[in-house]
Amino acid sequence: MPTTTTGRPAVTGRPTATIGRPSTTGRPTPSALGHLERGVLSAVGCGLRxxxxxxxxxxxxxxxAEHLARVLVKLGLRDRAAAIVHAFDAGLVSPGLGPRARPSDPAAPRECAGAVRGPEIRMSVLGPLRAWRDGRPLNLGPPRQQAVLAALALDAGRTLSRQELLDGVWGMEPPAANVVPVYVYRLRRTLRSDASGDGPDAVIRHDRIRGYRLVPGAVDVDVTRLERLVADMGAAGREGDRAEAVRLCSRALGLFRGEPLDGLPGPLAELERMRLGERRIGLAQRKAEWQLELGRCADAVAELSALSAEHPWNEPVAATLMRALYRTGRQAEALAAFDRTRRRLADDLGVAPSMLLRRTRRMILCGDETGLGRPADPDMSTPFA
Structure with a gap:
């Protein structure tokens, strides 16, 4: 078989089979594959690693690797090179373009025709639950039905039993019998363009023994993008690229569109609202710390002031705001922020300021900027469900 300069098989000529029709090679066509398996085969055909x-x-x-192994078995292909040829022959990749060249080649196209497209369904849980297909909003039904979808989206890829969904969405208020299958059926029809939603491309899969799961990669969920941004942000911070870390943190915070899962009922939604809300505060605080290190104190003050007003009992946020105000020469306002927080803690919670706040105030009064009450870095490594 001829090869390209990259060492990958060269593929020429017109496709000999179309998807869903018998192949002239006698092998099964990609119609025998599942949704993700077809996506993997298409990507392999484009030369992606x-x-x-x-x-x-x-x-x-x-x-x-597991999906590719299944593709090879189902299609009777011997190796990856044969899968590339089959992807072209089946029309998954346009002929004439060939597999993508090595990334080091500056003239190499970044994509080839037939490359893997992103999920056509997008979902947001970092605010009121919303979903779109091809940019058009979807009607997700009543709040409890939305809460079932949110539970699956937050645990994408993991199978949730019917009892787990009942406990997470209804808690101690048991619903009518069979309500979970009814809600899942409705959601399937809503999330897929076909009439039944039960075909091989169904977004929600049902295992009769184990339960239900959202197919990984079938839906672009904003919390998954948030997790990736947090990982990239942490890497940039560890490498000392504070400006890039701030940029990535801004993108992560921009994914929040209000209170996560706003208005959804059930113990699971309540727990996730608290967890994701704390995550948002931690990200905002970490961004402010990096801004202070970059000397962008005015930006930090503006964002921390809004955050402190939204969360008046959060002492680490108040301490960081005090430091930011001090570094912009606003010592009186920094001390006023301490007094304001102290009063709110006393009046609303009946507690005194923490050691962190008292130490920050003392250092401001002494004019000692060294080690100014900096709180411990929020844990950016905690994974999302």
Missing amino acids: DDEIADALGLPEERV
């Missing part, structure tokens, strides 16, 4: 396919489809890299 396993790590690139994992990023495109939102899968762990080891899952890509």
Whole structure:
């Protein structure tokens, strides 16, 4: 078989089979594959590596290898090179373009025709639950039905039993019998363009023994993008690139569109609202710390002032605001921020300021900027469900 300069098989000529029709080679066609398996085969045909396919489809890299192994078995292909040829022959990749060249080649196209497209369904849980298909908003039904979808989205890829969904969405208020299957059926029809939503491309899969799961990579959920941004942000911070870390943190915070899962009922939604809300505060505080290190104190003051007004009992936020005000020469306002927080803690919670706040105030009064009450860095490594 001829090869390209990259060492990958060269593919020429017109496709000999179309998807869903019998192949002239006698092998099964991609119509025998599942949704993710077809996506993996298409990406392989474009010359993508396993790590690139994992990023495109939102899968762990080891899952890509598993899907590819199943593709080879189902289609009777001997290796990856044969899969590339088959992807062209089946029309998954346009002929004539060939697999993508090595990334080091500056003239190489970044994509080829038939490359993996992102999920056509997008979902937001970092605010009121919303979903769109091809940019058009979807009607997700009543609040409890939305809460079922949110539970699956927050645990994408993991199978949730019917009892887990009942406990998370209804708690101690048991619903009518069979309500979970009814809600899942409705959600399937809403999330897929086909009439039943039960075909091989169904977004929600049902295992009769284990339960229900949202197919990984089938839906672009904003909390998954948030997790990736947090990981990239942490890497930039560890490498000392504070400006890039601030930029990524701004993008992560921009994904929040209000209170997470706003208005959804059930113990799970309440717990996730608290967890994601704390995550948002931690990100905002970490961004302010990096801004202070970059000397962008005025930006930090503006954002911390709004955050402190929204969360008046959060002492780490108040301490960071005090430091930012002090560094902009506003010592009186820094001390006023301490007094305001102290009064709110006393009046609303009946507690005294923490050691962190008292130490920050003392250092401001002494004019000792060294070690100014900096709180411990929020844990950016905590994974999302």
